[in-house]
Amino acid sequence: MNQQAPRRPAKPYRRPKKDPVRLLAFEVLRAVDERDAYANLVLPPLLKKARENPGFETRDAALATELVYGTLRRQGTYDAIISACVDRPLREVDPPVLDVLALGAHQLLGTRIPTHAAVSASVELARVVLGDGRAKFVNAVLRKIAQDDLETWVARVAPPYDEDAEDHLAVVHSHPRWVVSALWDALGGGRAGIEDLLEADNERPEVTLVARPGRSTADELLAAAGEDSALPGRWSPYAVRLAEGGEPGALDAVRDGRAGVQDEGSQLVAIALARAPLDGPDARWLDACAGPGGKAALLAALAAGSGAHVLAAEKQHHRARLVERALAGNPGPYQVITADGTRPPWAPGSFDRVLVDVPCSGLGALRRRPEARWRRRAEDLEGFAPLQRGLLREALGAVRVGGVVGYATCSPHLAETRAVVEDVLKGRGGPAAGAEWIDARPLMPGVPALGEGPDVQLWPHLHGTDAMYLALLRRTV
Numbered sequence: 224m225n226q227q228a229p230r231r232p233a234k235p236y237r238r239p240k241k242d243p244v245r246l247l248a249f250e251v252l253r254a255v256d257e258r259d260a261y262a263n264l265v266l267p268p269l270l271k272k273a274r275e276n277p278g279f280e281t282r283d284a285a286l287a288t289e290l291v292y293g294t295l296r297r298q299g300t301y302d303a304i305i306s307a308c309v310d311r312p313l314r315e316v317d318p319p320v321l322d323v324l325a326l327g328a329h330q331l332l333g334t335r336i337p338t339h340a341a342v343s344a345s346v347e348l349a350r351v352v353l354g355d356g357r358a359k360f361v362n363a364v365l366r367k368i369a370q371d372d373l374e375t376w377v378a379r380v381a382p383p384y385d386e387d388a389e390d391h392l393a394v395v396h397s398h399p400r401w402v403v404s405a406l407w408d409a410l411g412g413g414r415a416g417i418e419d420l421l422e423a424d425n426e427r428p429e430v431t432l433v434a435r436p437g438r439s440t441a442d443e444l445l446a447a448a449g450e451d452s453a454l455p456g457r458w459s460p461y462a463v464r465l466a467e468g469g470e471p472g473a474l475d476a477v478r479d480g481r482a483g484v485q486d487e488g489s490q491l492v493a494i495a496l497a498r499a500p501l502d503g504p505d506a507r508w509l510d511a512c513a514g515p516g517g518k519a520a521l522l523a524a525l526a527a528g529s530g531a532h533v534l535a536a537e538k539q540h541h542r543a544r545l546v547e548r549a550l551a552g553n554p555g556p557y558q559v560i561t562a563d564g565t566r567p568p569w570a571p572g573s574f575d576r577v578l579v580d581v582p583c584s585g586l587g588a589l590r591r592r593p594e595a596r597w598r599r600r601a602e603d604l605e606g607f608a609p610l611q612r613g614l615l616r617e618a619l620g621a622v623r624v625g626g627v628v629g630y631a632t633c634s635p636h637l638a639e640t641r642a643v644v645e646d647v648l649k650g651r652g653g654p655a656a657g658a659e660w661i662d663a664r665p666l667m668p669g670v671p672a673l674g675e676g677p678d679v680q681l682w683p684h685l686h687g688t689d690a691m692y693l694a695l696l697r698r699t700v
Contacts, residue, residue: 244283245326245348247273248290252322255295255594262291262594285468294322294329295593296425299397300373301328303380308367320357323349327365332373342369388414396421401601402586409635409680416684423684428590430465431456431487432474433517435524437554438481447474457687458670459490461521480552485517486588488681488688489633493518495666495679496578496629497525499695503625509574510535511564511618514542516549518580518631519559527555531576534569536562565613572623579618580631581611581643587633587690590683604638611639615647619658622698627661630694635680640692644678648696657700663693 247269254260270287273279294301305324306313313321327345330336336344342365349358368376381394389407393400398421407417434441444463445453452469456462462485465471476482508526513519513535523533535550535557537543543561550557562568564579584604585595611632618628632639648658662677672685678694 240347241351242344242348243273243276243279244287245290245344246351247287248294248326249319249322249348249352251291252294252326253319256318256322259598261592262295263591266291281468289334290326290329292427292593293333294325295597297329297333297397298325298593298597299399300377300394301325301332301397303394304328304332304368304376305364307376307380308364317357320349320353320361323353323361324364327361328368331365331369332376338369342366384414392417392421397425398589398596399599402596402599405586405601405636405638409637409640410682419684420682423682424589424596425593426590426683427467428486428683428689429687430469430471430484431490432463432465432471432477432482433459433485433490433521434461434463434476434482435480435520435553436461437524437527438552439476444474444476444482447476456487456490458667459487459494461494462487462490480520480549483517483520483549485521486591486689486691488587488686488691489518490521491667491670491681491688492580492629492631492691492693493521493525493578495663495693495695496576496627497522498666499576499627499629499661499697501575501625501627503575503623505529505575506531507574508533508576509569509578509618509621511567511577511579511614511621512581513537513546513559514539516546518578519546520549520553522578523550523553523555523557526557527553530555533557534574535559536564536567538563565610565617567617567621569621571620572626574622575626576629577618577622577626578629578631579614580633581607581614581639583607583611583632583634583639584636585633587635587692591689604636607639608643611643612647615643619647619696619698624698624700626698628658628696628698630696632692633689635682635690635692640680641678641694644694644696658696658698661695661697663695666695 251262251265254265255262270284330341345365346358346362349361377395382390384391389400389403392403406420410416410420432444434444441455441461441463452466454464471477471484508531510519510522514537519535526533535546537546540561543559547559584599589596615630622628630644660677663679664673664676673679681688681691
């Protein structure tokens with residue numbers, strides 16, 4: 224008579240352990256996916272709240288930040304790897320499950336966290352936020368991913384470069400294919416340049432400060448931060464670069480508004496406009512798209528040095544309030560108004576200098592907002608095109624004959640840069656004031672690799688800045 228083997232006693236249920244670091248990172252990723260939030264806006268308040276817990280240390284905040292941004296930057300690569308490890312299309316996997324898998328993949332392939340710790344921590348997170356059933360699925364997938372390193376996985380899931388160069392680069396460097404194509408067109412050149420650019424997009428950007436002239440100096444910021452914690456800017460005389468982990472809010476000048484956080488590319492745009500030579504008066508400046516106020520604050524500080532008045536206009540009321548906050552305390556005369564630059568309340572020819580930093584795709588700031596690459600679509604550019612052209616036409620109408628307009632955008636996409644300027648100068652889509660190009664390159668002395676001009680395109684891999692574009696135009700009639 225066969226005797227049944229004694230049944231093993233069931234393991235007692237173990238409550239999953241809550242890991243505050245990984246829970247915080249998961250919460251940010253869900254906000255990005257569900258609410259189209261930006262990580263750089265969601266993460267800081269969550270970290271501030273977490274720091275109220277005595278057990279949450281500085282290294283925990285650093286790990287949470289790395290998990291969020293590393294996962295978002297490498298999302299395309301990790302999606303391709305995860306897809307190779309599941310038996311269904313990714314669109315059929317619940318988004319919260321994908322977020323846990325991506326966080327786990329980043330720990331396994333993009334950090335020095337030991338394999339067993341990365342898998343166990345991710346499975347525990349899955350038990351907390353997904354339940355035991357789906358945690359088993361997460362465990363199975365991550366164990367497959369853990370069998371190889373990132374280089375091996377990429378070689379497996381990316382198509383060969385010789386067969387499909389753009390798709391290869393898209394998977395290897397975690398950018399949508401259409402973005403790879405657009406950036407390559409704007410950059411020109413061969414494989415090395417585009418790979419350098421895509422790699423730079425995936426690097427953590429420096430925190431750069433601006434010392435607002437007449438209110439603070441770069442030397443003051445360097446002294447306050449300490450020589451081990453900050454370096455001078457590369458190109459802007461007002462820039463200071465903080466070392467990794469540097470906290471801008473710890474500096475008195477930043478808290479007082481005498482300095483601020485501003486990418487060096489944005490600083491160069493404002494400085495170049497202020498340096499452009501003028502014939503005649505130089506008393507009235509306009510920032511026609513001033514929100515959230517970084518460039519307006521630098522322009523106002525520069526204008527104060529020459530006694531010029533700055534009008535900062537912003538269409539959205541809440542962003543106009545941010546501009547007011549940024550300009551508060553400026554020593555020179557200024558005014559902030561809520562106004563639409565395409566329907567201006569000012570009279571034509573009222574200003575000597577005009578900056579129009581137009582709304583755009585944001586493809587030039589993918590280092591800071593990595594989720595934007597997955598959120599944007601190629602067709603989005605068609606929606607920006609009429610607004611960009613309308614703002615530039617009105618800016619040319621707002622400046623006097625002989626005055627200067629700076630057209631700026633945080634995108635290197637040709638459809639948002641030179642194509643806009645050329646169309647407006649040719650009068651397409653409506654009448655435009657006559658204007659001529661000004662060579663912007665001499666107004667950025669010491670900055671290399673500025674191209675053939677007369678406009679300027681900055682690049683993360685060449686200049687360490689966001690990919691800011693600037694065209695300077697002088698009104699002729």
